[in-house]
Amino acid sequence: MDFLTLLQVLDTTVRLATPLLFACLAGLVCERAGIFDIGLEGKMLASAFFSAAVAAISGSVWIGLLAGVMASVALAGVHGLASITFRGNQLISGVAINFLASGLTVLIAQDWFGQGGRTPSLSGGARFNEIKLPFADLLSGLPYIGQSYAELFSGHSLLVYVGFLTVPLTWWVIFRTRFGLRLRAAGENPEAVDTAGVNVIRLRYTAIAICGLLCGLAGVYLATGLQAGFVKEMSSGRGFIALAALIFAKWRPWYALFSCLLFGFFQALSFRPDVVKAVTSLDVPGQLLDALPYILTVVILAGFVGKAIPPRAGGEPYVKEN
Amino acid sequence: MTVLPKWADAILIPLLSILISFVISGLVILYLGLNPFEALRLMVTGALGSSYGWGYTLFYTTNFIFTGLCAAIAFHARLFNIGGEGQATLGGLGVALVCLAVPWPHWTLALPAALIGGALFGAAWAFIPAWLQARRGSHIVITTIMFNYIAAALMVYLLVEILKPEGSMDPATRRFGPGAELPLFSDIFGLVGIPFSSSAPANISFFIALLACLLFWLLVWRTRLGYEIRAYGHSETAADYAGISPVRMIIIAMIVSGALAGCMAINSVMATERLVLNSVEGAGFIGLAVALMGRSHPVGVILAALLFGFLYQGGGELALWANIPRELIILIQGLVILFTGALDNMVRMPLERIFLMIRRPGRQGA
Numbered sequence: 016m017d018f019l020t021l022l023q024v025l026d027t028t029v030r031l032a033t034p035l036l037f038a039c040l041a042g043l044v045c046e047r048a049g050i051f052d053i054g055l056e057g058k059m060l061a062s063a064f065f066s067a068a069v070a071a072i073s074g075s076v077w078i079g080l081l082a083g084v085m086a087s088v089a090l091a092g093v094h095g096l097a098s099i100t101f102r103g104n105q106l107i108s109g110v111a112i113n114f115l116a117s118g119l120t121v122l123i124a125q126d127w128f129g130q131g132g133r134t135p136s137l138s139g140g141a142r143f144n145e146i147k148l149p150f151a152d153l154l155s156g157l158p159y160i161g162q163s164y165a166e167l168f169s170g171h172s173l174l175v176y177v178g179f180l181t182v183p184l185t186w187w188v189i190f191r192t193r194f195g196l197r198l199r200a201a202g203e204n205p206e207a208v209d210t211a212g213v214n215v216i217r218l219r220y221t222a223i224a225i226c227g228l229l230c231g232l233a234g235v236y237l238a239t240g241l242q243a244g245f246v247k248e249m250s251s252g253r254g255f256i257a258l259a260a261l262i263f264a265k266w267r268p269w270y271a272l273f274s275c276l277l278f279g280f281f282q283a284l285s286f287r288p289d290v291v292k293a294v295t296s297l298d299v300p301g302q303l304l305d306a307l308p309y310i311l312t313v314v315i316l317a318g319f320v321g322k323a324i325p326p327r328a329g330g331e332p333y334v335k336e337n
Numbered sequence: 338m339t340v341l342p343k344w345a346d347a348i349l350i351p352l353l354s355i356l357i358s359f360v361i362s363g364l365v366i367l368y369l370g371l372n373p374f375e376a377l378r379l380m381v382t383g384a385l386g387s388s389y390g391w392g393y394t395l396f397y398t399t400n401f402i403f404t405g406l407c408a409a410i411a412f413h414a415r416l417f418n419i420g421g422e423g424q425a426t427l428g429g430l431g432v433a434l435v436c437l438a439v440p441w442p443h444w445t446l447a448l449p450a451a452l453i454g455g456a457l458f459g460a461a462w463a464f465i466p467a468w469l470q471a472r473r474g475s476h477i478v479i480t481t482i483m484f485n486y487i488a489a490a491l492m493v494y495l496l497v498e499i500l501k502p503e504g505s506m507d508p509a510t511r512r513f514g515p516g517a518e519l520p521l522f523s524d525i526f527g528l529v530g531i532p533f534s535s536s537a538p539a540n541i542s543f544f545i546a547l548l549a550c551l552l553f554w555l556l557v558w559r560t561r562l563g564y565e566i567r568a569y570g571h572s573e574t575a576a577d578y579a580g581i582s583p584v585r586m587i588i589i590a591m592i593v594s595g596a597l598a599g600c601m602a603i604n605s606v607m608a609t610e611r612l613v614l615n616s617v618e619g620a621g622f623i624g625l626a627v628a629l630m631g632r633s634h635p636v637g638v639i640l641a642a643l644l645f646g647f648l649y650q651g652g653g654e655l656a657l658w659a660n661i662p663r664e665l666i667i668l669i670q671g672l673v674i675l676f677t678g679a680l681d682n683m684v685r686m687p688l689e690r691i692f693l694m695i696r697r698p699g700r701q702g703a
Contacts, residue, residue: 106478325476
C-alpha cells in the first residue's frame with residue numbers, strides 16, 4: 016500500500032469520525048450529568064432531515080443548520096421532559112425518540128418532497144463545501160508532509176474542523192469550569208449538588224440541551240457535509256456507535272476523540288476491502304469490519320480491557336427531598 | 338403507597354396513554370393531508386375487513402406476541418432487553434438450519450424441531466449479554482444493542498457468503514421444501530368448513546403463540562421460578578437476602594426472553610419458506626411497545642400485539658391507498674412507547690390527584 020492510499024483511508028476516517036465525534040460528545044455531556052441517552056441516533060436523524068430539507072428549500076445551509084439543531088434540541092426536550100420532569104425510564108424514552116425520528120422524517124419527507132422519503136440533492140450554498148486550507152495546493156508537491164497537509168488536513172467541510180475543536184472545548188467546560196464541576200457532580204451525586212444549593216433539574220436540562228445541540232451538528236454534518244441530502248435511515252446506527260465510542264472512551268473527551276477516530280477508521284476500512292486484503296493478506300469479510308466497533312465495545316464492557324465505570328447516578332431520576 | 342385502584346393502573350392508564358398517542362398520530366395524519374377518520378376507515382377495512390386482511394393482521398400479531406413476551410419476561414426481572422431484534426434474527430437462523438438440515442417428511446415433525454432450533458439460537462444470543470451483566474456487570478441495554486448490530490452483520494455474512502445457494506444473486510437460503518410447510522389458517526379453518534383466504538400467511542404458529550402466553554402466565558405467576566424472577570425484579574437486595582441468586586435470575590430471565598424471541602421465527606421464517614435478510618423487520622423493537630402497553634401480562638401482550646398487528650397491516654394498506662408511507666407505524670410505535678413507557682407519570686400523576694379528590698371529598702381546603 017502506498018502512502019497516498021494510506022492518506023485516502025485516513026481522510027475518509029476523519030470524515031466518518033466527525034458525526035461520531037459530535038454524537039459521542041453529546042452523549043458525554045448528557046451522561047456526565049446523570050441522564051442516559053440512547054436516543055442519540057434519533058436526534059441525529061431528525062437533524063439530518065430537517066437541515067437537508069430546510070437547506071433545500073431555502074438554499075442556505077446556515078438556515079438548514081439552524082433547523083436541524085432546533086429539531087434535535089426539541090427531541091432532547093422530550094427526553095428531558097420524560098426523564099427529568101416526569102422521572103420516567105430514560106432508556107425507554109431514548110428508544111421512543113429513535114422511533115419518533117425514524118418515522119417522522121420519512122413521513123414529512125414524503126409529504127414535502129414526494130421522493131420516497133428523501134430530500135432533493137443539495138448543491139452550492141445549500142451544503143457545507145470543502146474548505147481548502149491556505150497553501151494546500153502549493154505544498155501538495157512536497158512528499159509526505161505536504162501531501163498529508165493537502166490530502167488529510169485540508170479539504171474538509173467547516174463542521175469537521177468545528178468537531179475537532181469541540182473536543183478541547185468539551186474538556187475545558189467539563190473539567191475546568193464551575194458549570195462542568197456541577198454537571199459532573201449531578202451525575203455522580205445529585206443530592207450533594209442539591210445540598211450545595213444548585214438546581215439539579217436545571218443543570219440536567221442544560222446538559223440535555225447541549226446534547227441536543229451537538230447531536231444536531233452531527234446530523235447537519237451527515238446530510239449537508241458528508242452527503243448531499245437526506246435519505247431515509249441515513250444515520251444507520253451511528254448514534255449507537257457513538258454510544259459505544261463513549262463507553263470505549265470511559266466518558267472522557269480526549270479518549271472520545273481517539274475512540275471515534277478508531278471506529279471511523281473501521282468504517283473507512285469497510286469501504287476499502289482491497290486495502291485490507293493487501294495489508295493483511297487475509298480475506299477479512301467487510302461485515303466483520305462493520306461489526307468490529309460493536310464487538311470491541313462488548314469486550315470493553317466485559318472488563319477484559321480496562322474497566323468502564325459509568326457516572327454513578329446515571330439513569331436515576333433525581334427526586335428532591337421535601 | 339398505592340393511590341390508584343388496580344383496574345385503573347392496569348387498564349385506565351394504558352388506555353389513556355394510547356389515546357394520547359392516537360390523537361397525536363391523528364394530528365400528524367391530518368397534517369399530511371388526510372382525514373384521520375378516513376385513514377382509520379382505510380386501515381380497518383384493510384386489516385379487518387376481509388379474511389385476507391385478518392390473515393395478515395394475525396400473522397403480524399403472532400410475531401408481536403412472541404417478541405412482546407420476550408420483552409415482558411425481562412421486564413419482570415427489571416431487565417431491559419432491547420436485543421429482541423437480534424435474538425429473533427438468530428432464532429431465524431436456528432429455524433432455517435433445522436429446516437434445511439433434513440428433508441422433513443411432515444410439518445408435525447418439522448415444527449417442534451424448528452421451534453427448538455429457534456429457541457436455542459435465540460436463547461444463546463441472549464445468554465452472552467446476560468452472562469456479561471450477571472458476572473462482569475456490563476450494562477445489558479448496551480450489550481444487547483451491540484448484539485443486535487453484531488447479529489445483523491453476522492446474518493449478512495452468512496447469507497451472502499455461506500448459505501446462499503450456488504449461482505443465486507439473492508442473499509437468501511434455498512427453499513425449505515414441502516415438508517416444512519406449516520398449515521395456514523385456510524387449511525385449519527377449512528377442516529371445519531369455514532372459508533379463509535389462502536393467500537394470507539397466518540398459520541398454526543398463532544396458536545403456538547397463544548400457548549406460549551399460557552405457559553408464560555403459568556411460569557411467572559404459578560411457579561417458584563416465576564416468583565423468584567418477580568421478587569428479583571421488585572428488589573434485588575431483598576431477593577438476594579431471601580437466598581435468590583441474582584446471577585441465576587438474570588441468566589434465566591434472559592434465556593427465556595431470548596428463546597421467546599427466537600420462537601418468533603417459526604412464524605416469520607417458516608411462512609416465507611426460506612431465510613431472507615432482515616426477516617425480523619423490527620418486530621423485536623415492537624415487542625418493547627407491546628410489553629409496555631400490555632403491562633408485561635400475557636393477556637395485555639395479546640391485546641397489544643393484536644393492536645400492533647392491526648396497525649402493521651392497516652398501515653400497509655394505508656401506504657397502498659393513500660400517499661402515506663408505512664413509516665407511520667414506526668411513528669405510532671414511538672408514540673406508544675413514549676406515552677405508555679417513559680411518560681407514564683404524566684398520565685399517572687394527574688389521575689392520582691383525581692382519585693385522591695374522589696376518595697376524600699370535603700378534605701379540600703381544610
